[in-house]
Amino acid sequence: MNQPNIIVVLVDQMRRDALSCAGDPNVRTPNLDRLASRGVRFTSACSTFPACVPFRFSMVTGEYAHSRNVPALGYRLSPAEHTLGDALKSQGYATAYIGKWHLYSAYGVSGGLTLSQASRTPIPASHRRGFDYWRGFELRNDFYDTAYFVDDDPVPRRLPGHQTDGLFDLAAHYLEADRPEDQPFFLLLSVEAPHPPFMASEQSLKRVRDRGPMVPRPNVDLAAISFFPPEWHEESGPAGKVDPDDPASVARVAEANMQAYYAMIEMIDDNMGKLDTVLEQTGLADNTVVVFLSDHGELGGSHGLLGKAEPWEESVGVPLIVAGPDRYVAGHGATASVPVNTEDLFPTFVGLTGGSASARFTGMNLAPFIRGECAEPVRDGVLLEFVTETRSNRSYYDETWRGIRSDHLKYTVIGDRAGARPWQLFDLSTDPYEMNNLVDQSAGADLAADMHGRLIGLLDRSGDDYALAPAFGHPARNAVVPDAEVARSI
Template sequence: MKCFMYRKMWCSILICIAFCCNALAQNKKPNIIYIIADQLRASALGYAGDPNANTPNLDQLAQKSFNFKNAVSVMPVCTPYRAALMTGKYPTTTGMFLNDLHLPLSEYGLGDVLADRGYTTAYIGKWHLDGHGRHSFIPPDRRRGFEYWKVAECDHNYNHSHYYTGDSDEKLYWEGYDTYAQTRDAQQYMADQVGKEKPFALFLSFGTPHFPHHTAPEELKQHYPLEDIVLPENVPESMVDGLKIEAQGYYAHCEALDISIGNLLSSLEELGISENTVIVFTSDHGEMMGAHGVRAKAKQVALAEAARVPFLIRYPELNGNAGRTIETPITTPDIFPTLFGMLDLPIPATYEGDDLSEVLTGNKEIKNHAVLYMKLAPWGVGGSYDREYRAIKTSRHTYVRSLDGPWLLFDDINDPLQMNNLAENPSHKKLVGEMDKQLWKLLNKFGDDFKPAQWYIDRWNLKPASHGSIPYSNDGKDQENPQSPRLTNGTS
C-alpha cells in the first residue's frame, strides 16, 4: 500500500515538473541566430531573380520569412557596417567609417546588450572591429559581451583560415573550407544549448562570398560554366570576359553558403527548436562586379549592387511559415531596435536606429519611409563614383547627394539596374527637391552637416599615410595605436 502511495506521489511530482518545464519553455524568450555573409549583393540569390544563382535553401527560407526587399548597408564596407550593427549608431556618431578601426570600449556592445536581456551569447567567424591587426588575438575584455568565441579579426584565406577561442592566444585553423567548418561548429553549439534555461543569441559571420573568388570549392565552380553565366545589362561588354571568371567563383561561394544554411536549418528542426528561434540572414554590403563600369570587388559605391543587401527574418511564432515581402526600407542601425521591438525587449536608449517592428507585428507598411546610407571618405574604387556621398532609399527611389549637390536619382521599380539618372532630367526637378529635403531631414536628425572627408579624419584624429592608405597586413601591426587608427585601403 505504501509502495503504491509513493509511486502515485512520484508520478504527480513528475507530471508537475513536466508541466512546469513546458510552461517555462513556452515563456522562454526565442533564440536568435544572426547570419552575416560578406559582400553578398541583394540580387545574387535565386529568390531575388538572379539567373546564375543556385540557392534552394535560401529560396525556401525566403518563402517562410519577412523579406525586406529595400534593405541597405548604412556604409557599404565591412567595419563600418559591423560597428553600426553592434552599436545601433550611425558612422557619423561613432567615427567608425573606415576599415580596421577599433570600436571604442565605451560603446555599449551588442553582446552585452543581449546578455543584459537574458541571453547566452556566441560569435563564430569574422569580427573586424578590434583594430589591433587582422591576425591579432582579441582578449575577452574586448569581445563586447560574447561568451562563446571562435573568431578571427579578418581572414579571407577560406581554405586555411584562422581563429582564436577561449582565453588562449594560440592561433587555430578551421578544418578545410571555413564556411563549412564554421557551420558545423554552429550546429554543435546549438545542440549544446538545448534544454538550458537561457535562450541563446548566436552570430555566424561568414567571410564568403567576399573575394578571392577563385578559392571557392572546385566542385561547386563546375556548376557555373563561363559560357552559361549571364551578366546584367549595366555591365560594359568590354569587361564581360574577365568578370565571368570572377562571377564563377562568386556564385560557387554563394552556393556553399546556401548548403551551409540548409544544414543549419536542418539542425534546428532535428533539435526541436526551430519554432522558437528567430533567424536573420543578411550581408554587410554588396559587390559591384563590373556594374556601371566599376571594377569587380568594389563596394562603398552608392549604387544598388554595393549598397543593397539581402535581409530575411524568420520567426515562426509570429508568422508561422507564411512569408511576406516588405517594401518599407531598413538600414543597419534599425536592425536591432526592430528585432527587440518585435520580441518586446527593451531597446537601449543609446540606439539611433528606428524600431520598425510594427511592420512585422502589425502586418503593415510605413508609407513614405526613407533610410540613410553614406560614404564619408574616398576609398579608391575609381572613376566618378569615388567621392563622398549621402543617400536615402525609399520603397521606390534611390537619391544620392555629393558635396557638389544632387547627384543621382533612380526609380528602382521601373529602372532596377539604375541606368537612367533622373537627377539630370529637368522634368524631375520637383522630385529631386523633395528627395533632397527628405535627405537633409535625416542628416539633421543625426547631426551630420555633410562635410568633406578631411573634416571627419581630423575630427577623429585619424592619421592617413602619405598615399592615403595602408597595405593589407597579416602581421598584427597594421595599427600600432588602435585608439588613433589610420586610414585603410578598404580591401575588406
C-alpha cells in the same frame, strides 16, 4: 511571449538580388528560398555605409558610422561602446559569436597588420564586449587558411577545410553541445564568403560552370571595367592574372570571378540547409528565429565597377530574411518593400527578444511588423553614406557622398566640406538598373527638390553635420565658406 532563440547568419559582400527567389538566373539557392518561404524578405534592405567595417560597427552599436567618423577600413571598436551583445544579455540571453569580427585591427591602413597577422591576433574580451561564447577572428580573406580563437585562449586554432563549411560546423557544434539549456541564446555567425578572393570548392564551382555562360545584367559590360581592386586579380584566382589593357582578358577574368562568386553563395546555401537539419534534430526549430543578411553587396561589373562602397543598388542592396515559427514571424512567404538600413538591425534584434532598445537610437524596430502586430511601416527613406576613406588610392578619399533611399527612389550628393552637390536621382520602380539619371533633367527637378529636402531632414535627425551646397531652392548646409568670402564679409 516566450523568448525565441535567435540565429543571425551574416555573410560578406552578397548583394540583395543574388537569390533564386529574388530572380537572379545565375545562382541556385533552394535553402535560402525555403527560409524566405517561412518568413519575410525585405526587398529594399540597404547597407547604410556599404563596406565591411562600418556595417559591423553600426550593427553592433546601433550608431551611424558618421557618429564616430568610422572609415571604410581600419577601425578599432572602443571598449566603452554599449554593444548588441550587452543589450541582449540584459534581456536574459546567452550570447555567442562565431567567425569574422573586423572591428579590432588596423588592417588596411599605414603600419597596420597583414591579413595573416590579423587572422592570428587574438581579440581581447574588452574589445568584443557582450559576447560570452567566442569562436572568432579579426579577418582572413583566405578560405583555406583561417585561424580562430576560443574564448580567451590566445593560441589560434586552424579551421579545417573551406572556411564557410568550417564556420557552419562550429555553429552546429554550439547548437548540439555548447548552448545553454536554461536560457534563450543569440548566436551570430559571421562568414567571410562570398567576399573575394574568389575561392569556392571544386564541386560548387563546377556546378555553376556546367550551367554555361552567365546571364548578364543590363547595366554590365565586363570588358569596360577600368579598375580591378587588388582582391579581384589574384593570379591564383579562378581565371588567373588579368591584363587591364586587354578588354578580352578583363571580361574573361571578371566572368570567371563572378562564377566563383555565385559558387561561394551556393556553398552558403548548402550550409543553410545543413543548419536547418541541425535545428530540426536538436528540437530547436519550433523556438528559433533565423535571420539571414549581408553587410553590403557586390557591383560585379555593374556600371563598369567592381567591389562595393558605391551608392548603386548592387553595392548598397543586401538580402534580409527573417524566418521562424508562426508565433514569432507572421506572413510566411511575404515580401516587404519598406526601406531598411543597418541602424534598424540593433533595435530589431532586441525587439525580437521582446525588449526595446534605448530611445536614443534612430533606427526602426521592425519586430512588431515581423510578428504581425502592425502593418508594414511607412517611412520617407533611409540614409546612405560614405563617411571617410583613409586610403589615398581608393575612391572617395577627396570627396565623399550621402544619399536617401525610399521604397522606390534614390537621391545622392557628392562633395567635400565646401558643400556636396547633387549627383544622382533614380526612380527604381521604372529604372531598377539605374541607367537614367534624372538629377539634371528638367522633368526631375521637382522630385529632386523634394528628395534633397528629405535628405536634409535625415541628416538633421541622425546628427550628421555633412555639408551641402545650395540646391533646388534649398540653402547651403554647414558648408565651409571660402576665405575670400569671409574677408569680404568683415
